[in-house]
Amino acid sequence: MTAINVEREARLPDDLRVARAESAPHLGPRILFFSGGSALNGISRRLKRYSFNSMHLITPFDSGGSSQVLRRAFDMPAVGDLRSRLMALADESVLGQPDVYALFSHRLPKDAPQDALRAEIGRMVQGKHPLITAIAKPMRQLIRIQLRRFADQVPEDFDYRNASIGNLILAGGYLGNGRALEPVLFLMSKMVDVRGTVRAIVDENLHLGVDLADGRRIIGQRRISGKEVAPVDARITHCFLSDGKAELDPAQVPLPKRNRKLIEQADVICYPPGSLYSSVVANLLPAGVGRAVAARRVPKVYLPSLGTDPEALGHDLADQVAAILAPLLRDAGPDTPPTALMTHVICDESWPEAACRSVTAHHGIPCHRLPAGASSSARYDEDGVARLLVSLD
Structure with missing residues (x-):
């Protein structure tokens, strides 16, 4: 033009x-x-x-908030803005998708004890948390795999306060795919039927x-x-x-x-x-x-x-x-x-x-x-x- x-x-x-x-x-x-x-x-x-x-x-260069905690723990790029844009572009009207959207958008409390927050993540990994049980198979298993990868490698002193579950899932996918963001971004895009393409610039x-x-x-x-x-x-x-x-x-x-x-x-x-x-x-x-x-x-x-x-x-x-x-x-x-x-x-x-x-x-x-x-x-x-x-x- x-x-x-x-x-x-x-x-x-x-x-x-x-x-x-x-x-x-x-x-x-x-x-x-x-x-x-x-x-x-x-x-x-x-x-x-x-x-x-x-x-x-x-x-992917944010160094504040919950992204900062993940970056320090895993020496990885920031994923918060990527998750936020994926959620903005997600199709929230499709049957079953709102449950996935709710999980990815969920944040842990800011003021709960670390033991309680760690236990909440444990229930998600085990498939016993209501936000997980609300999601149909096989998507539920895919999400649990990413969370387990995160849980298997998370440092003991990780600060769970105000953590975004979507960010933790992205971190698990990053760690499980050769420390690459693209595979897990693609997977999450399919999970919530993203109406567009979202990628990290690098x-x-x-x-x-x-x-x-x-x-x-x-x-x-x-x-x-x-x-x-x-x-x-x-x-x-x-x-x-x-x-x-x-x-x-x-x-x-x-x-x-x-x-x-x-x-x-x-x-x-x-x-x-x-x-x-x-x-x-x-x-x-x-x-x-x-x-x-x-x-x-x-x-x-x-x-x-x-x-x-x-x-x-x-x-x-x-x-x-x-x-x-x-x-x-x-x-x-x-x-x-x-x-x-x-x-x-x-x-x-x-x-x-x-x-x-x-x-x-x-x-x-x-x-x-x-x-x-x-x-x-x-x-x-x-x-x-x-x-x-x-x-x-």
């Missing part, structure tokens, strides 16, 4: 395209998202109405790092996002992947071939709402992402977050675009035109017109202000965004 067609269609959803997608979502467009966290989950749920073919490349056990304008370097996503510790108090100037100690050259973290193929198949590429660096830019850091995006001649849209993003301190809209373009240009080459990596910025009318004009002036990328916000200015109208993205195909 040419840029002029994208510009025309970006103004309002094409009702005919949307109606066609809604009547046959199994034939819906292949919209690829570079994302992480929960900001896109609402839009993902609405998108199931129009397409079963969306593709989600998710950051399977590596890595961390996110940033340099700040005041010269400090921070490594660890939980120290960047402002959710568990105080947000960064200086502008982020550089984002990188780390082994936990030092910055890694992007060539050390190549994009897997299977994920490159997803980009090559995309009808629309979207940089969606979410924390600027830890949810969006993090997925663009592996070697090969920029080249794959530049080679695909389809609409490539940035939907900036609404409200306050602690990671975007000191960034106006043009700066946010620059942060996304930076790793893509490093990979694709500095002579790559920005419009080969991002064809449009589409934002809510709460962004001032001057911000949109600045994007075009600095990067040559058209920017559109649409009435896409919900009643709260901190989030988008989820169905409106889903319809808009479908209409870009």
Whole structure:
């Protein structure tokens, strides 16, 4: 699709395209998202109405919450955001699926004794827990196998408080499949009939790092996002992947071939709402992402977050675009035109017109202000965004 067609269609959803997608979502467009966290989950749920073919490349670098406990115990990538997106895309209407959904979404209590929590997991492994007995065979056996793999290798001092059962199942599958995420993600997708494809951008056990304008370097996503510790108090100037100690050259973290193929198949590429660096830019850091995006001649849209993003301190809209373009240009080459990596910025009318004009002036990328916000200015109208993205195909 040419840029002029994208510009025309970006103004309002094409009702005919949307109606066609809604009547046959199994034939819906292949919209690829570079994302992480929960900001896109609402839009993902609405998108199931129009397409079963969306593709989600998710950051596995979270170092906070229950993901941090699993990472420390098993030296593995973070799986919380992957599980969250799988649940957002699951078909909750199919007979028997709600029971699996309930299990995968269940969290252990935050304040129960460790012995009691350990015993609860033991009942699940034995098939005696009500959340397990509610699930029909053979799915029940498949789930118990993954939980047993987890239980067989879990350290004695593992902290079960607030643990997500879905995360424990993913961890068990990871450990039982040669420390690879893809097989267990595929299995879980089939268990809950996921309406799309969910993959980690890479399977590596890595961390996110940033340099700040005041010269400090921070490594660890939980120290960047402002959710568990105080947000960064200086502008982020550089984002990188780390082994936990030092910055890694992007060539050390190549994009897997299977994920490159997803980009090559995309009808629309979207940089969606979410924390600027830890949810969006993090997925663009592996070697090969920029080249794959530049080679695909389809609409490539940035939907900036609404409200306050602690990671975007000191960034106006043009700066946010620059942060996304930076790793893509490093990979694709500095002579790559920005419009080969991002064809449009589409934002809510709460962004001032001057911000949109600045994007075009600095990067040559058209920017559109649409009435896409919900009643709260901190989030988008989820169905409106889903319809808009479908209409870009």
